[in-house]
Amino acid sequence: MLIACPYCGPRDVAEFTYQGDANRPRPDPASTDLDAWNDYVYQRANPAGPHREYWQHSGGCRSHLLVTRNTLTHEIAGVAFVRSAPVPATKPAPAAPRKRPASRKAKP
Amino acid sequence: MAEYSVFSLLRNGFNANRDWAPAWRKPEPKAAYDVVIVGGGGHGLATAYYLAREHGITNVAVVEKGWLGSGNIGRNTTIVRSNYLLPASIRFYEHSLKLWENLSHELNYNVMFSQRGVINLAHSPAQSDDFMRRGNALRHEGVDAEWWDRDRIARAVPGLDVSASARFPIVGGLMQRRGGTARHDAVAWGYARAADRRGVDIIENCEVTGFLRDGDRVTGVRTSRGDIAAKKVAVAVAGSTGRVMQAAGIDRMPIESHVLQAFVTESLKPTLDTVITFGGGHLYVSQSDKGSLVFGGDIDGYNSYAQRGNLPVVEDVMSEMVALFPGFARLRLLRSWGGIMDMSMDGSPIVTKGPLPGMYLNCGWCYGGFKATPASGWLFAWTIARDEPHPINAPFTLDRFARGLVIDEKGQGATPRLH
Numbered sequence: 001m002l003i004a005c006p007y008c009g010p011r012d013v014a015e016f017t018y019q020g021d022a023n024r025p026r027p028d029p030a031s032t033d034l035d036a037w038n039d040y041v042y043q044r045a046n047p048a049g050p051h052r053e054y055w056q057h058s059g060g061c062r063s064h065l066l067v068t069r070n071t072l073t074h075e076i077a078g079v080a081f082v083r084s085a086p087v088p089a090t091k092p093a094p095a096a097p098r099k100r101p102a103s104r105k106a107k108p
Numbered sequence: 109m110a111e112y113s114v115f116s117l118l119r120n121g122f123n124a125n126r127d128w129a130p131a132w133r134k135p136e137p138k139a140a141y142d143v144v145i146v147g148g149g150g151h152g153l154a155t156a157y158y159l160a161r162e163h164g165i166t167n168v169a170v171v172e173k174g175w176l177g178s179g180n181i182g183r184n185t186t187i188v189r190s191n192y193l194l195p196a197s198i199r200f201y202e203h204s205l206k207l208w209e210n211l212s213h214e215l216n217y218n219v220m221f222s223q224r225g226v227i228n229l230a231h232s233p234a235q236s237d238d239f240m241r242r243g244n245a246l247r248h249e250g251v252d253a254e255w256w257d258r259d260r261i262a263r264a265v266p267g268l269d270v271s272a273s274a275r276f277p278i279v280g281g282l283m284q285r286r287g288g289t290a291r292h293d294a295v296a297w298g299y300a301r302a303a304d305r306r307g308v309d310i311i312e313n314c315e316v317t318g319f320l321r322d323g324d325r326v327t328g329v330r331t332s333r334g335d336i337a338a339k340k341v342a343v344a345v346a347g348s349t350g351r352v353m354q355a356a357g358i359d360r361m362p363i364e365s366h367v368l369q370a371f372v373t374e375s376l377k378p379t380l381d382t383v384i385t386f387g388g389g390h391l392y393v394s395q396s397d398k399g400s401l402v403f404g405g406d407i408d409g410y411n412s413y414a415q416r417g418n419l420p421v422v423e424d425v426m427s428e429m430v431a432l433f434p435g436f437a438r439l440r441l442l443r444s445w446g447g448i449m450d451m452s453m454d455g456s457p458i459v460t461k462g463p464l465p466g467m468y469l470n471c472g473w474c475y476g477g478f479k480a481t482p483a484s485g486w487l488f489a490w491t492i493a494r495d496e497p498h499p500i501n502a503p504f505t506l507d508r509f510a511r512g513l514v515i516d517e518k519g520q521g522a523t524p525r526l527h
């Protein structure tokens with residue numbers, strides 16, 4: 001697999017560090033919405049097909065990159081600097097803190 | 109009675125193999141079953157067998173997209189052990205190991221389970237402490253674990269580089285003598301035959317493309333060979349979990365699919381009679397009964413459904429192998445392949461009722477689902493038959509992430525590529 005770094009050009013995948021799924025909407029840091037945080041930390045769409053994901057060119061220019069790659073074929077459709085790419089919308093904090101769902105009260 | 113005796117081998121040898129009976133039938137799917145199991149890997153087949161054998165539920169179909177054994181059950185490096193750290197994991201995998209110990213006998217099918225021992229090598233005082241702690245946790249739960257020092261390992265494993273000048277010198281290792289290997293294909297075939305003999309329909313080349321619903325409730329499956337109604341639908345599709353759950357309207361799961369590669373060398377004379385794992389990186393190697401070395405290392409580390417990996421991991425695995433056994437550098441590689449791993453967010457599996465009414469879910473096996481096959485099937489069958497988990501799989505729920513009850517052996521957090 002070669003990743004075409006917009007700064008360095010096409011480089012071997014060994015030079016890059018995978019940073020995972022780029023589609024996870026991160027809640028506002030002030031949010032106390034447990035479901036939204038659970039979603040962000042633990043839930044993944046895990047598609048078979050095109051996948052937007054973060055890589056860092058850690059063995060090169062160290063840029064953070066947004067890569068669109070097909071998980072069925074490993075074909076790369078696009079690479080961009082993260083700073084110039086749209087990030088998934090930040091979920092705003094809800095007006096009033098939500099009640100904890102009943103399931104969380106259960107004893108471990 | 110063994111069905112594959114010396115006499116039947118001889119007779120078939122002399123008459124062009126015309127007398128063998130098929131090990132399982134190839135039935136047409138019926139319109140309805142009590143239980144439909146999606147996925148004919150090791151776990152789906154074991155589940156069907158234990159549903160019939162332990163719970164008397166025989167109106168069961170296993171629906172498999174390809175051929176039996178085309179998934180991870182036929183692609184793994186066959187290592188079986190129960191030497192985990194956390195009590196929930198130890199109990200789960202030890203239950204499995206106990207089932208392994210009687211499996212060939214129970215299925216009347218030789219799964220070639222070989223308790224040749226598994227040695228986890230440690231390469232620093234800190235790692236030794238960590239492994240000894242795990243050994244103590246195991247003994248506390250009544251599971252065998254022994255600390256072996258370097259000299260003992262050197263005597264038991266000739267060819268291993270135990271010199272002090274190695275890049276990661278070997279300090280000692282944690283030995284589980286009851287661990288070992290089994291023949292993966294035979295496990296699938298043995299469970300398939302035993303389930304079939306108890307009346308389970310095994311339906312190959314039948315892909316589940318959707319679910320029949322009555323409101324929220326799952327009432328059957330849509331397949332490439334027509335709709336099949338079911339009182340209960342059990343999903344055990346390992347690396348395809350995300351795709352199949354999406355067909356049920358569950359868009360997001362605590363799972364990422366990753367590719368893991370494995371390697372086999374040309375055959376050589378008996379040279380390695382235990383399973384060795386390298387603690388300086390990630391490598392596990394054993395010698396098959398045919399003489400090949402079977403080995404693997406890390407997953408490639410990015411989301412993948414491709415069933416093939418890339419060269420950096422190949423290089424990594426080879427260099428670790430040669431660091432441990434310098435003599436193996438002269439061997440030629442015969443084959444390599446990849447399988448799709450259902451990597452969960454804490455590295456532990458999910459065996460549970462739900463998440464929809466009428467549905468049951470078995471997934472999240474990461475690297476370690478082969479050794480789990482008997483217990484996974486046994487516990488999943490229990491959960492399906494009784495509509496509640498057995499105490500051993502009760503901690504392995506889907507909502508444990510939201511509830512803060514993760515079972516994270518490595519303490520790695522929600523980073524599937526590192527589990």
Ligand SMILES: Cc1cc2nc3c(=O)[nH]c(=O)nc-3n(C[C@H](O)[C@H](O)[C@H](O)COP(=O)(O)OP(=O)(O)OC[C@H]3O[C@@H](n4cnc5c(N)ncnc54)[C@H](O)[C@@H]3O)c2cc1C
Binds near residue numbers: 175179180315445
């Ligand atoms: C290279 C490699 C090495 C490994 N080494 C080890 C090891 O040493 N020790 C160990 O314990 N574990 C190991 N594992 C892990 C282990 O193999 C898996 O965790 C385990 O086999 C998964 O369970 P299974 O057998 O049911 O999966 P599978 O055999 O993958 O079964 C899932 C089945 O579901 C079917 N399916 C998927 N989608 C559908 C659909 N829509 N409709 C119908 N059927 C469908 C698939 O075709 C497949 O046959 C390894 C895995 C790999 C890939």
Ligand SMILES: [Zn+2]
Binds near residue numbers: 005009057060061062
């Ligand atoms: Zn770069």
